[in-house]
Amino acid sequence: MFYRQANIKNLLFLLVCITVLVVTTLLFTLGDIRRTVVGRTSDNWTSSLQINRTHNVAMGVHKLPQNQQSTKCLALKDIPHLVDSRPMNLTAGIPMYELERTIFPDHPERIRDVVSRGNRKLQRLVYTAAANVSLINGSRIMEGLASLQVRSGDYRYLPGGHWRPASCIPRWKVAIVVPFRNRTVQLSIFLRYMIPFLQKQQLEFAIYIVNQESDNSFNRGMLLNVGFLEALNFSHWDCFVFHDVDHLPLSEFNPYGCVDLPRHFIGGADNRQYKVPPWASMGGVCGFTTPQFWQINGVANVYWGWCCEDDDLKVRVRMARLKRTRYKGTIGYYKTISIHHEKIKKGVKRLERRNRKLLKTLRSRVKTDGLTNLKYDRPHLELHALYTNISVKIHRS
Numbered sequence: 001m002f003y004r005q006a007n008i009k010n011l012l013f014l015l016v017c018i019t020v021l022v023v024t025t026l027l028f029t030l031g032d033i034r035r036t037v038v039g040r041t042s043d044n045w046t047s048s049l050q051i052n053r054t055h056n057v058a059m060g061v062h063k064l065p066q067n068q069q070s071t072k073c074l075a076l077k078d079i080p081h082l083v084d085s086r087p088m089n090l091t092a093g094i095p096m097y098e099l100e101r102t103i104f105p106d107h108p109e110r111i112r113d114v115v116s117r118g119n120r121k122l123q124r125l126v127y128t129a130a131a132n133v134s135l136i137n138g139s140r141i142m143e144g145l146a147s148l149q150v151r152s153g154d155y156r157y158l159p160g161g162h163w164r165p166a167s168c169i170p171r172w173k174v175a176i177v178v179p180f181r182n183r184t185v186q187l188s189i190f191l192r193y194m195i196p197f198l199q200k201q202q203l204e205f206a207i208y209i210v211n212q213e214s215d216n217s218f219n220r221g222m223l224l225n226v227g228f229l230e231a232l233n234f235s236h237w238d239c240f241v242f243h244d245v246d247h248l249p250l251s252e253f254n255p256y257g258c259v260d261l262p263r264h265f266i267g268g269a270d271n272r273q274y275k276v277p278p279w280a281s282m283g284g285v286c287g288f289t290t291p292q293f294w295q296i297n298g299v300a301n302v303y304w305g306w307c308c309e310d311d312d313l314k315v316r317v318r319m320a321r322l323k324r325t326r327y328k329g330t331i332g333y334y335k336t337i338s339i340h341h342e343k344i345k346k347g348v349k350r351l352e353r354r355n356r357k358l359l360k361t362l363r364s365r366v367k368t369d370g371l372t373n374l375k376y377d378r379p380h381l382e383l384h385a386l387y388t389n390i391s392v393k394i395h396r397s
């Protein structure tokens with residue numbers, strides 16, 4: 001009897017506690033949603049670049065002849081012949097012109113011609129016509145280049161490695177942003193593998209290599225921020241996948257469209273026995289929708305050298321109350337290209353210690369360090385057949 005009463009009391013107490021908890025969480029969440037919405041509309045740097053799919057479809061590349069394009073491309077689960085472990089060749093890179101011949105077997109010269117015309121047009125658009133190309137009549141660089149499109153296989157191709165399915169309307173427009181310095185051999189392996197991989201998923205996509213020109217330590221975070229802003233000058237992207245050049249996804253079921261974002265794409269890699277602890281950061285490959293990336297103020301700029309921008313990113317996501325996903329099992333498996341790493345320079349350890357110290361105070365910097373305070377020299381933009389090179393000098397501010 002006594003026990004039962006005590007149990008009922010405990011139960012009641014527990015119920016009250018849970019109710020209080022649920023109600024407070026709800027109130028907080030509501031407040032948060034309201035703040036986000038209000039924040040977005042009143043915030044002038046976000047409002048100018050909001051994505052608007054109807055708007056996208058109505059203009060530029062999307063305005064091109066829609067002859068057989070009445071149907072949507074397939075959802076990933078309906079695409080036939082996807083495999084769980086795509087064959088790959090990691091042995092050596094091939095020269096870029098040879099690689100172009102494998103991607104465009106029928107007409108590599110024609111592509112080279114289109115690309116050089118694209119570059120001339122780009123120079124006119126960016127450097128002479130207006131300093132303001134990103135905002136000319138609400139248009140983007142790719143819309144200025146739309147007349148140069150070429151049919152290549154099942155795809156429409158635009159200079160700078162921008163692809164779009166020819167016979168269906170893609171479900172997603174995805175920018176792949178690759179922070180880069182000096183890893184030319186890895187880049188050629190990466191492109192040879194990734195372009196057919198992304199094509200198979202019937203996406204509209206382009207690959208942006210963000211090349212750090214300055215010779216100081218690598219700043220991956222800052223390069224991702226630059227890649228994000230500059231890619232949005234080229235086109236209206238639905239989402240971004242930030243991708244290290246030495247990681248390749250094994251499974252074709254790993255969606256590179258804008259689903260389950262923000263996502264840490266790596267659910268296991270060969271260099272770590274395909275194990276990822278649940279608390280791991282968002283390093284290597286991660287993705288965001290465009291509004292999500294604005295919302296978290298991009299990546300931190302303060303980490304120079306090895307470490308910590310990915311740990312910082314994980315906390316930004318949590319602070320914005322976004323849910324980070326990561327796929328379990330073979331779907332998230334990656335292979336790493338281990339050849340031709342940059343030599344580890346002296347001073348790396350010292351920088352890492354500094355970064356780890358900075359990491360402790362990251363919460364106070366989320367609003368002030370990221371897209372909002374990013375400063376960089378105007379980048380050198382160059383279209384290549386298989387990618388766009390955004391080459392940039394970045395400085396400590």
Ligand SMILES: *[C@@H]1O[C@H](CO)[C@@H](O)[C@H](O)[C@H]1NC(C)=O
Nearest residue numbers: 041042043044045046047048
């Ligand atoms: C953005 O808004 C702030 C304050 O609301 C204002 O000071 C600033 O001039 C605005 N910037 C632009 C480009 O409109």
Ligand SMILES: *[C@@H]1O[C@H](CO)[C@@H](O)[C@H](O)[C@H]1NC(C)=O
Nearest residue numbers: 050051052053054055056058
């Ligand atoms: C999206 O763009 C279209 C065309 O410019 C416009 O009519 C519509 O109001 C926009 N929608 C939103 C939600 O901004």
Ligand SMILES: *[C@@H]1O[C@H](CO)[C@@H](O)[C@H](O)[C@H]1NC(C)=O
Nearest residue numbers: 088089090091092093094095
């Ligand atoms: C892998 O690629 C290299 C360089 O293109 C080539 O020499 C080699 O034959 C390829 N290996 C296989 C198994 O395809």
Ligand SMILES: *[C@@H]1O[C@H](CO)[C@@H](O)[C@H](O)[C@H]1NC(C)=O
Nearest residue numbers: 129130131132133135136137
């Ligand atoms: C850029 O665009 C803004 C707004 O459209 C305009 O006020 C400004 O004068 C332009 N700047 C240049 C250099 O064309």
Ligand SMILES: *[C@@H]1O[C@H](CO)[C@@H](O)[C@H](O)[C@H]1NC(C)=O
Nearest residue numbers: 129130133136137138139144
């Ligand atoms: C912007 O739009 C106006 C009016 O439609 C047009 O006359 C002008 O040429 C356009 N500017 C550019 C750079 O496309």
Ligand SMILES: *[C@@H]1O[C@H](CO)[C@@H](O)[C@H](O)[C@H]1NC(C)=O
Nearest residue numbers: 181182183214215216342343
């Ligand atoms: C990049 O490679 C070039 C040529 O191999 C070398 O001179 C330069 O120091 C390298 N830069 C960095 C930052 O490693």
Ligand SMILES: *[C@@H]1O[C@H](CO)[C@@H](O)[C@H](O)[C@H]1NC(C)=O
Nearest residue numbers: 126131132133134229230233
């Ligand atoms: C691209 O966009 C950034 C910021 O949105 C702007 O500062 C820069 O001038 C633009 N670059 C070009 C080439 O239009």
Ligand SMILES: *[C@@H]1O[C@H](CO)[C@@H](O)[C@H](O)[C@H]1NC(C)=O
Nearest residue numbers: 187209211380382389390391
């Ligand atoms: C990108 O452009 C810079 C500057 O022109 C150049 O040094 C670098 O090699 C280029 N990188 C790639 C991958 O094309």
